Amino acid sequence: MNPTEGVTLGAVAEASGVHFAAWSDKARRISVVLYDLAGEECAEFALERSAISGIFSGIMRGVEPGALYKFRVDEEIAIDPYARELPQGVHGPARVVRPLLTPAFPKRRVELERGEVIYELHVGAFTPEGTFESAARRLADLKKLGVTVVELMPIAAFAGQRGWGYDGVALFAPHPNYGTRDELNAFIDAAHALELSVILDVVYNHLGPAGNALPIFSDSYFSERTNAWGHAPALEKPPFRRLVLDNARYWLETLGFDGLRLDATHELEPGGDPHILQALAGVAHGCSPKAVLIAEDCRDDPAFLFGLGVDGVWSDDFHHVAHVLLTHERDGYYADYRPSLSDLARTCERGQLYEGQPDATGRAHGKPVPNVTPGRFVFTLQNHDQIGNRACGERLHDLTGAPAFRAMSLLLIFLPATPLLFMGQEWAASSPFLYFTDHAEPLGEAITRGRRNEFAHFAGFAGERACRIPNPQLSSTFERSKLDWSERELPEHASMLEFYRAALALRARDPVLSRPSALEVSSSGALLVASRRNEAGERLLILNLDDEPRLTRKLEPRVSEAELLLASEPREHSARAAEIAAKSACIFALRERRSA
Numbered sequence: 001m002n003p004t005e006g007v008t009l010g011a012v013a014e015a016s017g018v019h020f021a022a023w024s025d026k027a028r029r030i031s032v033v034l035y036d037l038a039g040e041e042c043a044e045f046a047l048e049r050s051a052i053s054g055i056f057s058g059i060m061r062g063v064e065p066g067a068l069y070k071f072r073v074d075e076e077i078a079i080d081p082y083a084r085e086l087p088q089g090v091h092g093p094a095r096v097v098r099p100l101l102t103p104a105f106p107k108r109r110v111e112l113e114r115g116e117v118i119y120e121l122h123v124g125a126f127t128p129e130g131t132f133e134s135a136a137r138r139l140a141d142l143k144k145l146g147v148t149v150v151e152l153m154p155i156a157a158f159a160g161q162r163g164w165g166y167d168g169v170a171l172f173a174p175h176p177n178y179g180t181r182d183e184l185n186a187f188i189d190a191a192h193a194l195e196l197s198v199i200l201d202v203v204y205n206h207l208g209p210a211g212n213a214l215p216i217f218s219d220s221y222f223s224e225r226t227n228a229w230g231h232a233p234a235l236e237k238p239p240f241r242r243l244v245l246d247n248a249r250y251w252l253e254t255l256g257f258d259g260l261r262l263d264a265t266h267e268l269e270p271g272g273d274p275h276i277l278q279a280l281a282g283v284a285h286g287c288s289p290k291a292v293l294i295a296e297d298c299r300d301d302p303a304f305l306f307g308l309g310v311d312g313v314w315s316d317d318f319h320h321v322a323h324v325l326l327t328h329e330r331d332g333y334y335a336d337y338r339p340s341l342s343d344l345a346r347t348c349e350r351g352q353l354y355e356g357q358p359d360a361t362g363r364a365h366g367k368p369v370p371n372v373t374p375g376r377f378v379f380t381l382q383n384h385d386q387i388g389n390r391a392c393g394e395r396l397h398d399l400t401g402a403p404a405f406r407a408m409s410l411l412l413i414f415l416p417a418t419p420l421l422f423m424g425q426e427w428a429a430s431s432p433f434l435y436f437t438d439h440a441e442p443l444g445e446a447i448t449r450g451r452r453n454e455f456a457h458f459a460g461f462a463g464e465r466a467c468r469i470p471n472p473q474l475s476s477t478f479e480r481s482k483l484d485w486s487e488r489e490l491p492e493h494a495s496m497l498e499f500y501r502a503a504l505a506l507r508a509r510d511p512v513l514s515r516p517s518a519l520e521v522s523s524s525g526a527l528l529v530a531s532r533r534n535e536a537g538e539r540l541l542i543l544n545l546d547d548e549p550r551l552t553r554k555l556e557p558r559v560s561e562a563e564l565l566l567a568s569e570p571r572e573h574s575a576r577a578a579e580i581a582a583k584s585a586c587i588f589a590l591r592e593r594r595s596a
Helices: 132-136 140-144 181-193 238-254 276-285 300-308 314-328 333-337 343-351 384-390 396-400 402-414 443-454 461-467 475-480 485-489 491-509 553-560
Strands: 010-014 017-023 029-036 040-048 054-063 068-073 076-078 120-123 151-153 170-174 197-202 222-227 230-233 259-260 293-294 313-315 379-381 416-423 519-524 529-534 537-544 563-567 584-590
Touching: 017 068, 029 054, 029 197, 040 054, 140 181, 140 491, 170 181, 170 238, 181 197, 197 238, 238 259, 238 276, 259 276, 276 293, 293 519, 314 333, 314 343, 314 379, 314 396, 314 402, 343 396, 396 402, 402 491, 402 529, 402 537, 402 584, 485 491, 491 563, 537 553, 553 584
Parallel strands: 120 151, 120 416, 151 197, 197 259, 259 293, 293 313, 313 379, 379 416
Antiparallel strands: 010 017, 017 054, 029 040, 029 068, 068 076, 222 230, 519 529, 529 537, 537 584, 563 584
């Protein structure tokens, strides 16, 4: 049993003052140190210790929301691991927050089985201002696009002014450059007003390299095991489990997020008893309405994840197969994938490619896919990783050209898997998404060097090319990654935006594409053919990635009589209606075939 269960850790504003609570299994005493606006200590208050639970707590009377504080653990000053706001960053004092106002609009349940469309964004790079408030002003654009779920990259406070967010150290405090907790809450409420769901990317497999105060309170938060980021969290022990589950409850129940996307869940091992994913699923599914839990996991073992209660998984296989087909790049992890239409067809049907076959190293990879709803697999052509982990942050349309990108986009939107778009994808944004950081030296240089070593097996990171990789520590690298919303008015970007809106509108309104349907996908020569059928009829997508137009041959009689619903490229009148242009895709509504 967790001895701290039932105690709210951190600072809680009450009518008589502020209740402070901290936990430590090694401290002899803990006190609250208050700071004035100049950063000087102005008061100190000793907390009472419970010998049984390790809880130190007490009420400071006369203290109000807005007060700045840290904890003194024995003789060492530390930030509160449960701080709700850190206005001066992870090395500065925490701020006591006032209770949140009741949301004006109800939460929206994410149902992956009903045709959701996810839009991933980085708060700092989504708008020029890079704040929750400015992002809220763009929510109507996402609604008009056809998005139903907004996914925020991690917002937990991290060291420095800018970063991707995967090195957070204060899990309850939004990064101060993005705004206050109240402004985050207002963003969520604004999304709900538009009937958009909001999910949050959270990182529980490690904490960042700077500003982590947990070891000051206890040596039991981390184990002797190491992972790619250092000592691994001890998820099988109560302290870190408590932190993770409290954090999930906070985002979902207090702030009103509609779900969580869990980073690198393959690193959440050993997961304890019950497994931490099962415990997180219990938190998410206990919300009203039920919150969704989506995992990123490289093991390609969905049965294991679904068995623990996870609702959906990212399918990197779809991205990798599509990327190799479009670019013919085979370095790095792309070595496991072939430019094969049959592999793409299998991935579309099954949700993933690898189900135990040997990868490029000869090792068996993945496990068989259970019979699950296709919407539980999240497919994407671009996300923060697949753009940002390139040496120069190129987007897919920069590598393939607009026609091939539109064609593959139409396949993504046609399939019953849940599509995820990355910010700016809908108008083929010209801005790259680069890796950017703001660590103090020498840590910053070490991170830069380590990243280039990590990706040295990619051609863009090797040899002389490495000298041209933007320095992640420069503020200009971050600025280059910001979206330029004004370019949507330019013809080439406006036409892409119009195409994405049309494709997503078709997905939402069509009685076959918007409802559960049987899926069959196959390859025929240079063409990929995908069919979806239900009681409302049959829809057929034909994809041609070749450099020449292709006829559907065996399908030609059916397609010639069909209604063209949408094409990725303009189709001129032709006697051969079943001719699919080079680098294009078409969606047809097939007429019901009558028996003679």
